[in-house]
Amino acid sequence: MKTTTENGFFGDFGGVFLPPALEKVLADLATEYEKSKTDKDFQKQLKHLYQVYANRPSTLYFAENMTADLKGPKIYLKREDLNHTGAHKINNVIGQGLLAKKMGKTKLIAETGAGQHGVATATIAAYLGMECDIYMGARDIDAQKPNVYRMKILGAKVIPVTQGQGTLKDAVDAALTAFVADYATTHYLLGSAVGPHPYPTMVRDFQKIVGQEIRQQIMKMEGRLPTSIVACVGGGSNAIGAMYDFIPEKNVELVAVEPAGRGLLSGRHGLSLAAGKPTVIHGYKTLTLVDDKGEIKESYSAASGLDYPGVGPELSMLKESGRLTLSEATDAEAVDAFVYLSRIEGIIPALESAHAVAYIKREAKKYKKTDIVVVNLSGRGDKDVEHVYETFIK
Numbered sequence: 001m002k003t004t005t006e007n008g009f010f011g012d013f014g015g016v017f018l019p020p021a022l023e024k025v026l027a028d029l030a031t032e033y034e035k036s037k038t039d040k041d042f043q044k045q046l047k048h049l050y051q052v053y054a055n056r057p058s059t060l061y062f063a064e065n066m067t068a069d070l071k072g073p074k075i076y077l078k079r080e081d082l083n084h085t086g087a088h089k090i091n092n093v094i095g096q097g098l099l100a101k102k103m104g105k106t107k108l109i110a111e112t113g114a115g116q117h118g119v120a121t122a123t124i125a126a127y128l129g130m131e132c133d134i135y136m137g138a139r140d141i142d143a144q145k146p147n148v149y150r151m152k153i154l155g156a157k158v159i160p161v162t163q164g165q166g167t168l169k170d171a172v173d174a175a176l177t178a179f180v181a182d183y184a185t186t187h188y189l190l191g192s193a194v195g196p197h198p199y200p201t202m203v204r205d206f207q208k209i210v211g212q213e214i215r216q217q218i219m220k221m222e223g224r225l226p227t228s229i230v231a232c233v234g235g236g237s238n239a240i241g242a243m244y245d246f247i248p249e250k251n252v253e254l255v256a257v258e259p260a261g262r263g264l265l266s267g268r269h270g271l272s273l274a275a276g277k278p279t280v281i282h283g284y285k286t287l288t289l290v291d292d293k294g295e296i297k298e299s300y301s302a303a304s305g306l307d308y309p310g311v312g313p314e315l316s317m318l319k320e321s322g323r324l325t326l327s328e329a330t331d332a333e334a335v336d337a338f339v340y341l342s343r344i345e346g347i348i349p350a351l352e353s354a355h356a357v358a359y360i361k362r363e364a365k366k367y368k369k370t371d372i373v374v375v376n377l378s379g380r381g382d383k384d385v386e387h388v389y390e391t392f393i394k
């Protein structure tokens with residue numbers, strides 16, 4: 001098992017598996033991205049927007065009530081839910097938006113499933129004065145009306161995708177096609193640490209601010225590093241963002257919580273790291289859910305942000321090298337944790353983030369009282385209140 005990261009590979013995962021036309025476009029993007037890393041002006045703007053637009057640093061909140069109730073470790077919540085637009089996704093769109101602008105692009109295109117990434121992209125497009133096309137499965141458009149309204153209010157065009165199942169995977173294909181056709185003027189703003197190089201590296205770099213802040217904040221509050229960092233995993237951007245700074249700290253446990261949906265045996269889940277096979281999906285190689293014939297399977301989670309059959313290649317590498325601790329939470333556990341956090345701390349989390357909360361609620365007893373566990377609260381739950389209320393409270 002290789003664990004080196006070079007040429008867009010993370011060990012055996014990542015890379016670029018695309019037709020030559022797209023390969024060239026992405027090579028240009030990779031070059032521009034490399035340049036931006038040492039561009040003082042770019043880095044200054046990025047830092048500025050993190051602060052004044054996204055509202056960073058986000059608080060590291062000591063969850064005193066939950067800590068007392070669960071009788072386990074000291075629990076801290078990294079409050080990405082308090083960012084502008086209500087999740088960690090804003091960190092990534094600020095970075096890629098600035099890069100696109102610097103490259104002279106005038107339009108941002110993106111795919112979205114539940115609409116969260118579409119809203120974040122439409123937001124930064126509005127701020128930067130760029131056009132914005134959001135590709136969304138026709139089925140998802142019907143299911144996610146409030147986010148569709150938000151995108152349109154922000155000035156974006158929402159383009160329904162009817163090919164295939166009319167869901168996220170088909171929206172990605174449509175957005176990639178549009179990107180190739182129009183790449184001189186457009187930037188494809190990918191929403192997670194997935195896809196062909198340079199996206200997994202670039203998105204991780206724009207999200208690693210989360211872990212850097214956790215380190216500073218916990219050192220100030222506790223004078224030592226945490227025992228564990230816990231995050232939910234869809235594509236893996238909030239997880240790698242919170243964890244990246246701690247990868248060299250061998251004493252810090254990194255816990256990836258995947259969506260078990262209706263359970264492994266039901267076949268309806270999103271356990272890409274736990275049950276996936278090395279496969280090429282959307283132009284890169286990673287642990288992916290496949291059937292007996294090696295065809296990509298549909299994933300499932302009640303939290304649509306976690307509903308993806310692949311996963312970021314860097315997390316695949318960390319899993320294979322044994323650095324990552326895998327865990328999972330079912331739909332039912334996530335909903336239970338959603339209501340639990342709402343009632344014990346007065347914080348309504350996103351259903352995605354509730355998977356990470358479910359982990360600590362279930363596993364608190366395996367930790368010592370002196371341990372410190374940081375749970376990355378990737379987003380707020382406004383978008384999920386109707387679903388949870390109708391299904392479980394009423």
Ligand SMILES: *Cc1c(COP(=O)(O)O)cnc(C)c1O
Nearest residue numbers: 192234235236237238305352379
């Ligand atoms: C999109 C989303 C996720 C899943 O995406 P990752 O790239 O795995 O972080 C998790 N939480 C929230 C709140 C989201 O909006």
